[in-house]
Amino acid sequence: xxxxxxxxxxxxxxxxxxxxxxxxxxxxxxxxxxxxxxxxxxxxxxxxxxxxxxxxxxxxxxxxxxxxxxxxxxxxxxxxxxxxxxxxxxxxxxxxxxxxxxxxxxxxxxxxxxxxxxxxxxxxxxxxxxxxxxxxxxxxxxxxxxxxxxxxxxxxxxxxxxxxxxxxxxxxxxxxxxxxxxxxxxxxxxxxxxxxxxxxxxxxxxxxxxxxxxxxxxxxxxxxxxxxxxxxxxxxxxxxxxxxxxxxxxxxxxxxxxxxxxxxxxxxxxxxxxxxx
Amino acid sequence: xxxxxxxxxxxxxxxxxxxxxxxxxxxxxxxxxxxxxxxxxxxxxxxxxxxxxxxxxxxxxxxxxxxxxxxxxxxxxxxxxxxxxxxxxxxxxxxxxxxxxxxxxxxxxxxxxxxxxxxxxxxxxxxxxxxxxxxxxxxxxxxxxxxxxxxxxxxxxxxxxxxxxxxxxxxxxxxxxxxxxxxxxxxxxxxxxxxxxxxxxxxxxxxxxxxxxxxxxxxxxxxxxxxxxxxxxxxxxxxxxxxxxxxxxxxxxxxxxxxxxxxxxxxxxxxxxxxxxxxxxxxxxxxxxxxxxxxxxxxxxxxxxxxxxxxxxxxxxxxxxxxxxxxxxxxxxxxxxxxxxxxxxxxxxxxxxxxxxxxxxxxxxxxxxxxxxxxxxxxxxxxxxxxxxxxxxxxxxxxxxxxxxxxxxxxxxxxxxxxxxxxxxxxxxxxxxxxxxxxxxxxxxxxxxxxxxxxxxxxxxxxxxxxxxxxxxxxxxxxxxxxxxxxxxxxxxxxxxxxxxxxxxxxxxxxxxxxxxxxxxxxxxxxxxxxxxxxxxxxxxxxxxxxxxxxxxxxxxxxxxxxxxxxxxxxxxxxxxxxxxxxxxxxxxxxxxxxxxxxxxxxxxxxxxxxxxxxxxxxxxxxxxxxxxxxxxxxxxxxxxxxxxxxxxxxxxxxxxxxxxxxxxxxxxxxxxx
Numbered sequence: 007x008x009x010x011x012x013x014x015x016x017x018x019x020x021x022x023x024x025x026x027x028x029x030x031x032x033x034x035x036x037x038x039x040x041x042x043x044x045x046x047x048x049x050x051x052x053x054x055x056x057x058x059x060x061x062x063x064x065x066x067x068x069x070x071x072x073x074x075x076x077x078x079x080x081x082x083x084x085x086x087x088x089x090x091x092x093x094x095x096x097x098x099x100x101x102x103x104x105x106x107x108x109x110x111x112x113x114x115x116x117x118x119x120x121x122x123x124x125x126x127x128x129x130x131x132x133x134x135x136x137x138x139x140x141x142x143x144x145x146x147x148x149x150x151x152x153x154x155x156x157x158x159x160x161x162x163x164x165x166x167x168x169x170x171x172x173x174x175x176x177x178x179x180x181x182x183x184x185x186x187x188x189x190x191x192x193x194x195x196x197x198x199x200x201x202x203x204x205x206x207x208x209x210x211x212x213x214x215x216x217x218x219x220x221x222x223x224x225x226x227x228x229x230x231x232x233x234x235x236x237x238x239x240x241x242x243x244x245x246x247x248x249x250x251x252x253x254x255x256x257x258x259x260x261x262x263x264x265x266x267x268x269x270x271x272x273x274x275x276x277x278x279x280x281x282x283x
Numbered sequence: 284x285x286x287x288x289x290x291x292x293x294x295x296x297x298x299x300x301x302x303x304x305x306x307x308x309x310x311x312x313x314x315x316x317x318x319x320x321x322x323x324x325x326x327x328x329x330x331x332x333x334x335x336x337x338x339x340x341x342x343x344x345x346x347x348x349x350x351x352x353x354x355x356x357x358x359x360x361x362x363x364x365x366x367x368x369x370x371x372x373x374x375x376x377x378x379x380x381x382x383x384x385x386x387x388x389x390x391x392x393x394x395x396x397x398x399x400x401x402x403x404x405x406x407x408x409x410x411x412x413x414x415x416x417x418x419x420x421x422x423x424x425x426x427x428x429x430x431x432x433x434x435x436x437x438x439x440x441x442x443x444x445x446x447x448x449x450x451x452x453x454x455x456x457x458x459x460x461x462x463x464x465x466x467x468x469x470x471x472x473x474x475x476x477x478x479x480x481x482x483x484x485x486x487x488x489x490x491x492x493x494x495x496x497x498x499x500x501x502x503x504x505x506x507x508x509x510x511x512x513x514x515x516x517x518x519x520x521x522x523x524x525x526x527x528x529x530x531x532x533x534x535x536x537x538x539x540x541x542x543x544x545x546x547x548x549x550x551x552x553x554x555x556x557x558x559x560x561x562x563x564x565x566x567x568x569x570x571x572x573x574x575x576x577x578x579x580x581x582x583x584x585x586x587x588x589x590x591x592x593x594x595x596x597x598x599x600x601x602x603x604x605x606x607x608x609x610x611x612x613x614x615x616x617x618x619x620x621x622x623x624x625x626x627x628x629x630x631x632x633x634x635x636x637x638x639x640x641x642x643x644x645x646x647x648x649x650x651x652x653x654x655x656x657x658x659x660x661x662x663x664x665x666x667x668x669x670x671x672x673x674x675x676x677x678x679x680x681x682x683x684x685x686x687x688x689x690x691x692x693x694x695x696x697x698x699x700x701x702x703x704x705x706x707x708x709x710x711x712x713x714x715x716x717x718x719x720x721x722x723x724x725x726x727x728x729x730x731x732x733x734x735x736x737x738x739x740x741x742x743x744x745x746x747x748x749x750x751x752x753x754x755x756x757x758x759x760x761x762x763x764x765x766x767x768x769x770x771x772x773x774x775x776x777x778x779x780x781x782x783x784x785x786x787x788x789x790x791x792x793x794x795x796x797x798x799x800x801x802x803x804x805x806x807x808x809x810x811x812x813x814x815x816x817x818x819x820x821x822x823x824x825x826x827x828x829x830x831x832x833x834x835x836x837x838x839x840x841x842x843x844x845x846x847x848x849x850x851x852x853x854x855x856x857x858x859x860x861x862x863x864x865x866x867x868x869x870x871x872x873x874x875x876x877x878x879x880x881x882x883x884x885x886x887x888x889x890x891x892x893x894x895x896x897x898x899x900x901x902x903x904x905x906x907x908x909x910x911x912x913x914x915x916x917x918x919x920x921x922x923x924x925x926x927x928x929x930x931x932x933x934x935x936x937x938x939x940x941x942x943x944x945x946x947x948x949x950x951x952x953x954x955x956x957x
Contacts, residue, residue, distance in 0.1 A: 098384070122292060
């Protein structure tokens with residue numbers, strides 16, 4: 007096992023029962039996610055991408071198999087990352103706490119609370135963790151500024167912000183608690199081209215600062231931002247593609263090494279073509 | 284952020300969702316307090332002065348009804364809460380996602396319920412306290428009770444009962460809410476995609492057929508109840524009622540398909556936003572046929588309850604106007620009243636300014652059956668338990684005319700061979716009149732007597748709030764004086780007191796009742812009198828108070844039940860409509876994009892909201908016409924005929940409550956869709 011494994015799924019299966027029909031969405035899937043990686047999960051519709059993300063992030067429990075996190079968890083009474091924390095057997099409440107402490111989320115819909123201002127939406131996550139209010143506010147403001155949401159918009163309610171701004175607020179909320187992993191499920195699915203670039207830039211920038219990200223997407227534009235592409239077909243990982251060598255050089259980058267960016271794009275495209283995408 | 288602050292924020296932000304909920308809670312609390320406090324209101328104390336037990340009866344009745352009302356309000360709140368929670372699935376999903384556990388989410392809900400509950404309880408109680416004063420004054424005016432001595436009163440007991448009842452309701456609501464939250468799954472909440480309405484009956488031909496069948500069934504069942512209800516036996520009636528209930532459900536169930544099919548063939552369908560409104564409305568109807576049917580039935584109950592209750596009140600008040608011409612009427616069997624009272628130490632001369640004592644006769648030659656002889660078989664079907672062979676009251680014409688004079692009525696005139704029937708018992712009147720019309724004759728002492736009048740003389744000989752007399756036959760003096768078979772059955776005493784004010788009359792009443800009350804009571808209850816003497820006695824104050832008492836009970840209960848029903852119905856519709864309009868924000872946005880102007884959209888929304896409110900009301904109104912026909916028949920046995928005034932008052936009340944909800948809802952929807 008690599009030293010920097012942050013999350014490990016072993017023999018993961020997820021079955022949905024719908025009346026008499028049983029649907030096996032994930033089948034004995036094995037996966038290790040590494041600290042600092044921008045892992046992208048791709049695959050056709052119904053391949054189990056989102057289900058995998060839900061299971062990995064502790065939003066849902068697998069039917070079979072284990073999911074272990076290699077992080078410090080005071081609740082477990084151990085500081086030893088080597089032991090791993092198996093979350094697949096956690097109760098719902100325990101899972102909620104685990105998500106609060108270790109996971110961040112961004113979805114296609116922003117899922118902001120309509121009754122709270124942008125700033126409150128960001129802060130509510132931290133306040134759930136009982137962080138110091140003043141420190142938290144400072145951090146929230148700093149992050150909001152970083153994603154180009156200026157002070158005049160902090161007190162606005164989601165409905166008063168544009169779609170792109172809403173999604174940027176959602177990203178900030180996702181990382182306010184310094185999660186071990188930021189899970190993103192089609193984070194640009196509902197955005198126009200410019201906003202898509204903006205949000206992806208933010209994710210790339212977060213990743214370059216060390217934030218581990220697991221993102222599900224079905225667009226090449228988004229997938230290009232990852233350094234490791236996992237292709238899911240019919241509930242199992244059919245193959246993966248390593249783009250690590252091209253770190254930082256993607257087509258939308260402001261100053262890319264054009265040649266490397268081209269190569270990166272081609273490699274991903276070829277990989278996906280091989281996968282029958 | 285603590286749960287309380289979060290809850291407060293949520294309430295402030297989702298105000299449009301909460302308005303109807305708040306409104307309903309406040310009205311609920313206020314009504315609950317108002318009616319439970321009636322026992323302590325000044326007017327009731329006035330009524331209870333004569334030792335009238337009607338007040339106790341009213342309080343008991345209100346307590347019993349309050350349990351049912353609390354149940355209705357409780358169910359309503361559970362429904363409303365369920366709606367509010369459903370609206371916020373996404374929000375709870377976010378909380379869970381961000382790492383809030385379900386306990387904490389429940390805690391937020393508890394906080395919200397507590398804030399909403401506390402505020403609405405406070406406002407409701409305040410409104411209730413003022414409302415109850417208002418209610419008292421209205422009731423006092425209604426029944427012409429002096430309000431000058433009236434004081435502002437707060438009923439601690441009612442307040443405590445209200446608070447406890449609503450605390451219990453809140454607690455149950457909380458249990459339900461927590462249960463709902465516990466059942467939610469994070470994934471489902473996050474993926475809670477908007478699902479379109481399911482059209483339950485897909486085949487339009489089937490829905491048209493079902494609609495027509497259910498409409499016909501309803502008309503038949505209602506007509507059956509309205510026209511023949513009076514003669515139906517329990518089982519037949521239950522069957523008809525069952526058909527009404529099932530028919531109503533099927534009607535609403537099949538309505539969407541029918542409505543859409545029929546209207547889409549209409550030219551106007553493609554005009555403006557008609558097709559949009561129709562689709563929206565039938566979609567809504569489709570998913571909530573059950574609620575609509577239930578609402579319609581509840582509304583019908585409210586309309587019937589209002590109408591018949593108010594009419595009953597009007598009837599009683601009208602009767603009261605000419606029901607108390609003297610201060611006391613009394614009938615004593617086997618001994619003269621004057622002697623009887625003297626033997627009790629309350630000689631008539633001591634308290635009466637004027638009085639008269641008159642004999643009532645009986646003869647085996649005139650039975651109750653004889654007065655309806657030509658139609659006795661039909662009469663027997665109506666009065667199955669009557670004893671037709673018991674003797675009828677008979678009075679001499681000169682004696683009876685003394686009563687006429689004392690009561691300020693016109694004297695009767697009879698020829699030597701004529702009789703007159705005096706009765707105010709409507710249901711029996713029907714048969715007595717039929718007998719008279721057929722020239723019914725009596726033979727007394729070998730002489731035949733025919734009717735002097737073409738109808739019954741609608742009069743009484745003893746004062747009473749309600750009709751009770753089976754009738755009296757008045758014969759020429761000679762018929763009784765010379766005919767051998769008559770003997771004195773009892774004596775009437777008709778007296779006016781020396782005092783003329785109400786308070787003075789209460790004192791005289793008390794003086795008399797102190798001595799003979801036990802015997803009167805025994806007679807009223809059909810028991811043996813303690814002193815062996817049978818008495819019927821009513822005083823002016825008793826009749827007035829009893830009538831007021833009954834009226835107050837009827838009006839209060841009718842108002843109470845009716846208002847709660849209407850509020851419940853209106854609130855459910857309002858919540859549904861609001862919920863649907865939040866779902867259709869997107870649709871309205873699309874309408875804007877494709878060029879539907881503000882006016883057009885507003886009109887479409889108005890029609891949509893109006894239809895939701897109107898349809899159940901129309902069905903309810905239609906049903907209540909027939910059911911009221913039945914109620915009218917039933918009530919005519921106690922002498923009441925007209926339902927008109929009651930229907931007007933109830934229509935106004937309905938308009939006020941229902942209309943209020945409609946406007947609030949429309950305003951709310953307009954804000955949402957804007």
